[in-house]
Amino acid sequence: MVKYxxxxxxxxxxxxxxxxxxxxxxxxxxxxxxxxxxxxxxxxVHALNNVSFTxxxxxxxxxxxxxxxxxxxxxxxxxxxxVPTSGECLINGxxxxxxxxxxxxxxxxxFGQRSQLWWDLPVIESFELLRDIYxxxxxxxRESSAELIHMMDIESVLDTPVRMLSxxxxxxxxxxxxxxxxxxxxxxxxxxxxxxAVSKLAVREFVRQLNQQHGVTVILTTHDMDDIEAxxxxxxxxxAGTILNDGDLAGLRRKINPERRLKVEFADNPxxxxxxxxxxxxxxxxVRVVGHEGNTLHLAFDPGKITTTDLIHHxxxxxxxxxxxxxxxxxxELIAQLYGDTRVDKVSDV
Amino acid sequence: MFNAYWSVISARYRTLLQxxxxxxAGFVTQLFWxxxxxxxxxxxxxxxxxxQPMKLVEVVSYIWLGQALLGMLPWSVDKELEAMITNxxxxxxxxxxxxxxxxxxxxxxxxxxxTTTLRSIPMLIFALLLLPLAGFDxxxxxxxxxxxxxxxxxxSLVCALLLACSFTMIMxxxxxxxxxxxxxxxxxxxxxMIFSGMVVPLPLFPDWTQxxxxxxxxxxxxxxxxxxxxxxxxxxxAGPDILHQLIWSAVFIFLGRRLLASSMHRVVxxxx
Numbered sequence: 001m002v003k004y005x006x007x008x009x010x011x012x013x014x015x016x017x018x019x020x021x022x023x024x025x026x027x028x029x030x031x032x033x034x035x036x037x038x039x040x041x042x043x044x045v046h047a048l049n050n051v052s053f054t055x056x057x058x059x060x061x062x063x064x065x066x067x068x069x070x071x072x073x074x075x076x077x078x079x080x081x082x083v084p085t086s087g088e089c090l091i092n093g094x095x096x097x098x099x100x101x102x103x104x105x106x107x108x109x110x111f112g113q114r115s116q117l118w119w120d121l122p123v124i125e126s127f128e129l130l131r132d133i134y135x136x137x138x139x140x141x142r143e144s145s146a147e148l149i150h151m152m153d154i155e156s157v158l159d160t161p162v163r164m165l166s167x168x169x170x171x172x173x174x175x176x177x178x179x180x181x182x183x184x185x186x187x188x189x190x191x192x193x194x195x196x197a198v199s200k201l202a203v204r205e206f207v208r209q210l211n212q213q214h215g216v217t218v219i220l221t222t223h224d225m226d227d228i229e230a231x232x233x234x235x236x237x238x239x240a241g242t243i244l245n246d247g248d249l250a251g252l253r254r255k256i257n258p259e260r261r262l263k264v265e266f267a268d269n270p271x272x273x274x275x276x277x278x279x280x281x282x283x284x285x286x287v288r289v290v291g292h293e294g295n296t297l298h299l300a301f302d303p304g305k306i307t308t309t310d311l312i313h314h315x316x317x318x319x320x321x322x323x324x325x326x327x328x329x330x331x332x333e334l335i336a337q338l339y340g341d342t343r344v345d346k347v348s349d350v
Numbered sequence: 351m352f353n354a355y356w357s358v359i360s361a362r363y364r365t366l367l368q369x370x371x372x373x374x375a376g377f378v379t380q381l382f383w384x385x386x387x388x389x390x391x392x393x394x395x396x397x398x399x400x401x402q403p404m405k406l407v408e409v410v411s412y413i414w415l416g417q418a419l420l421g422m423l424p425w426s427v428d429k430e431l432e433a434m435i436t437n438x439x440x441x442x443x444x445x446x447x448x449x450x451x452x453x454x455x456x457x458x459x460x461x462x463x464x465t466t467t468l469r470s471i472p473m474l475i476f477a478l479l480l481l482p483l484a485g486f487d488x489x490x491x492x493x494x495x496x497x498x499x500x501x502x503x504x505x506s507l508v509c510a511l512l513l514a515c516s517f518t519m520i521m522x523x524x525x526x527x528x529x530x531x532x533x534x535x536x537x538x539x540x541x542x543m544i545f546s547g548m549v550v551p552l553p554l555f556p557d558w559t560q561x562x563x564x565x566x567x568x569x570x571x572x573x574x575x576x577x578x579x580x581x582x583x584x585x586x587x588a589g590p591d592i593l594h595q596l597i598w599s600a601v602f603i604f605l606g607r608r609l610l611a612s613s614m615h616r617v618v619x620x621x622x
Contacts, residue, residue, distance in 0.1 A: 081444045083615050105447035116442040119430075120365045132357035133446050 010054035011185065011217055012078065017087035018241075019048040019073050047073040048084070049241040057184070060211045060218045062232030066339055070241045071221045075189050078219070079109050092184065105134060108178035108216075112190035115170055116177055117162040123173050124158040127180060134181035141180065148176040151206055168199030175206060185217045186210070192224050204230050225331040239339050249331070256334050261290070261327045262299040262311060267320035287311065295322070300329075354448060358456040366464030373468035376421070380473065384417035388489050403553040407492055408580040412551050414491040415576045418473035421465035422511060423546060423571055424518040425539040427525060428454075428461045435525050450614070451607050454522055458515045495581050502585040502592075506575040509595035513570045516602035517542070523609045547573035553582065567602070570595035 025041040026032065048070045055061055065071050076082040077089065080096035080103050089096060096103045110116070117126040131141045149155055152172040157165060165173065171191060178186060188207065192200045208231060210216045222228060228235060228249075235252060237245040245252055286305045291298030301311055308326055315321060388410055395406045404412070431454065434440045446453065474491070481490035494500045521535050528534070543549055545568035552563050552573040563569060574591045577583040583591060 076441065079441075079445050081441050100444070101447045101449070104445045107445070109442070109445045111441055114437075114439050114442065118361060118365065120368060121361060125361065129357050129361050132354045133448060135354060135447075 011057045011059075011092060012053075012055040012219075013088070013090040014054070014074075014078070015052050015088040017048055017051045017074070017077060017089060018046070018085050019070075019077065019082065020085045021045045021047055046241050048077075048087075050087070051238070051241070051243055053236060053243065053246055055217060055219065057217055058211070058215045059234060060207070060232055061220065062228040062235045063219055063221045063238065064223075064228060064235060064335065065221075065238035065244075069238045071238060072189060074238070075109075075187050075219070075221060079107060079187055080104050105181065106183055106185070108181070108183035108186040110171075110174050110178045110186070110188050110191050112171065112188070112193040115162060115174055117170070117173055119163050120161055122159045122161055123154070123165070126162065126173075126177060127158075130177055130180050136181050140182065144180055144182055145176070148179055151209065152176050152202070168195050168202075171195060171199065171203060172206075175203065179210070179216075183216070185219070188218060188220045188222075190222055191220070192222060192227055200224070200227075207231060225335065229331055237335065237338055244338055252334060252338075253328060256337050257329060258302055258304060259300045259329055260303050260308065261329055262301060262308070263296060263323075263325040263327070264299065264315055264321055265296045265323040267295075267322045355452060355456045358448075358453060359460045362457050362460035363464045366460060367468065369465070370468065373465065376465070376469050377472055380417040380420055380469065381476065384413055384473075384477070385489075387413045392488075404551060404580075404582055407488075408577075408582050409551055409554075410489060411492045411580045412547070412576045414473070414477040415579060416548050416572055418470040418477070419466060419507075419572075420548070421469055422462050422514055423539075423548065424462075424514045424521060424542055426461075427518065427521050427535055428457055431457060431522055432525055440526075444614075451519070451603075451610050454610075455515060455519055458518045458522065459511070462511060462514050462518065492580070494579050499578065499581060499585045502588050503575055503579045506578050506588065506592050506595065509592055509599065510571050510575050512599045513567065513595050513602070516599045516606060517567070517571075519606040520602055520609070523606050523613060526610065526613045542568050542571070545569065546571040547576070551576075553577070567598035570598055 022042040022044050024036070025043050026036055051070070051074060063071055063074065073082065077084050078091065078096060080100040083097045091103060092106055094103045116130075117123060118129065121129075127145060130136075131145075136144075149158070152175060154169065154172050154176065157169050157173065162170065162173070175191065186207075191207075192203055195203065204227060207218055207220070211218050211231075218231075220227065220231065233248055235245070235247065235249060236243060237252070245255065247255075287299050287301045289297060290300045299311075301308075312324060316324075391409050391413065392406065395402065395409070434443065443450065443453065477491035478493065481487075494503060521538060524534050545552075545563070545566055547569060548571075552569055553560075555563055563573075570591075574583070574588075574595060578585055578588050578591070
């Protein structure tokens with residue numbers, strides 16, 4: 001059993017969660033297929049290995065990892081859809097798979113690749129159906145539906161059958177549908193997948209408002225690093241079924257790759273790489289040249305070894321500089337480095 | 351509580367009512383088959399020298415009722431549910447605060463009644479009213495013999511619906527277990543149709559099969575309500591037959607619930 005002491009502040013508590021699937025191996029060819037009828041070889045796929053974390057009320061957590069890392073498996077266990085092989089999970093004091101009905105009444109779920117709306121019915125009828133399914137009191141329904149419909153700007157499509165909506169419209173409607181019963185936790189599984197830029201921004205803004213103004217706890221899985229950068233203070237990275245990192249973006253940067261980038265545009269004379277490198281301070285160890293185009297040099301440096309001001313001073317005192325730009329390395333690079341050699345390609349996305 | 355399940359039935363019913371082209375096609379097909387069956391039966395009765403357990407007029411009504419109410423029988427599964435089980439949309443079914451078996455039972459009620467509503471009414475009008483007008487009195491559906499018979503028939507028909515839904519639910523659970531239900535769910539309807547009396551009215555089967563036929567569950571789908579309608583089973587003596595329908599419904603519901611509960615522990619929702 002889980003010890004409650006010290007944990008009771010958490011809204012979501014996950015401890016040593018593991019999920020193993022056994023998959024029937026299929027041998028190639030006709031002979032293999034016939035052999036498979038009589039004896040099957042099963043191999044075990046460990047989708048999750050002793051995953052533990054806690055999430056407090058009102059947090060907005062990005063849950064990221066490559067395909068097959070175990071993101072969706074985790075979400076499905078937390079949503080009460082899958083039963084784990086071992087481990088504990090308490091959400092609002094309930095175990096999702098043991099008290100499924102009470103649990104799901106208090107959560108909202110959006111799977112970006114599927115719709116929870118009834119395909120052949122107008123959107124508003126799906127909403128009303130969900131109102132009845134979740135037994136939302138009429139007054140509460142009137143208020144929350146009006147507010148959500150306004151926030152997502154979907155008044156004009158309410159009478160349209162779901163099958164005729166564009167992906168962006170459908171996702172907006174799906175988000176509204178997941179929140180009509182005012183859940184305290186929202187699980188978003190790739191909510192921006194396939195959306196155009198405008199819809200993505202609308203979804204992000206909506207999630208942010210929901211989290212900040214309504215205090216809804218949000219767990220977001222995505223492959224879109226812009227989603228993460230725009231929304232999440234806390235990022236949990238999973239690879240091959242284990243948690244690789246759990247913390248804020250700055251911490252992730254420090255841990256993986258503390259480098260900063262300096263983009264220098266020189267005034268007129270193209271500066272050769274060797275000229276820059278020959279300086280006393282700018283040795284190979286502290287500053288690297290990672291790119292070079294026209295008059296612009298891309299430098300990478302470790303702010304622990306040379307401060308940004310020192311570096312800028314060194315360069316600008318020797319060369320005529322037109323423009324300077326300091327930035328963090330793209331988050332994709334960080335994540336790719338973190339995944340590193342975790343073998344993820346052999347595990348299917350279950 | 352009840353409201354939630356009622357809304358599911360109603361929403362699904364409205365959706366299924368949209369398939370009007372399929373209903374027209376079904377109506378024409380069933381009309382054709384009804385006519386063929388009646389011709390075969392007429393020929394059989396014309397050459398038969400021994401007294402039969404059913405009169406021809408009863409057999410004709412039995413056949414027309416069968417053609418009208420075919421959609422009510424557990425001959426198919428919910429296509430939407432089948433797609434959800436195959437493509438993983440079942441996830442959303444599991445995040446609803448409803449009892450899954452009852453939730454799907456409501457879907458099943460809508461499935462079994464929506465298509466039937468669309469097809470049975472024109473079929474009944476045709477067989478009950480139009481055929482006699484056209485002069486085919488012998489081939490027409492006879493009106494039920496009085497108010498009592500009608501009431502007992504309707505009661506038995508509701509029980510047949512319950513039985514049909516509880517058996518369709520068994521087929522739905524098989525879908526969950528096997529993901530593609532193509533195997534068992536193609537074989538099962540053949541048995542269901544034969545043993546319900548849909549192919550040949552059960553009383554016309556050989557004597558040595560009658561003991562088995564009267565015990566097996568599927569006679570409650572067709573044979574019981576239709577023989578009550580035609581008067582072959584006297585309405586006031588139909589108690590045991592209706593009880594038979596209810597007992598088998600209870601057995602299928604119990605079985606379906608157990609199987610669904612255990613399948614949920616091994617469900618694997620793939621992808622995404």
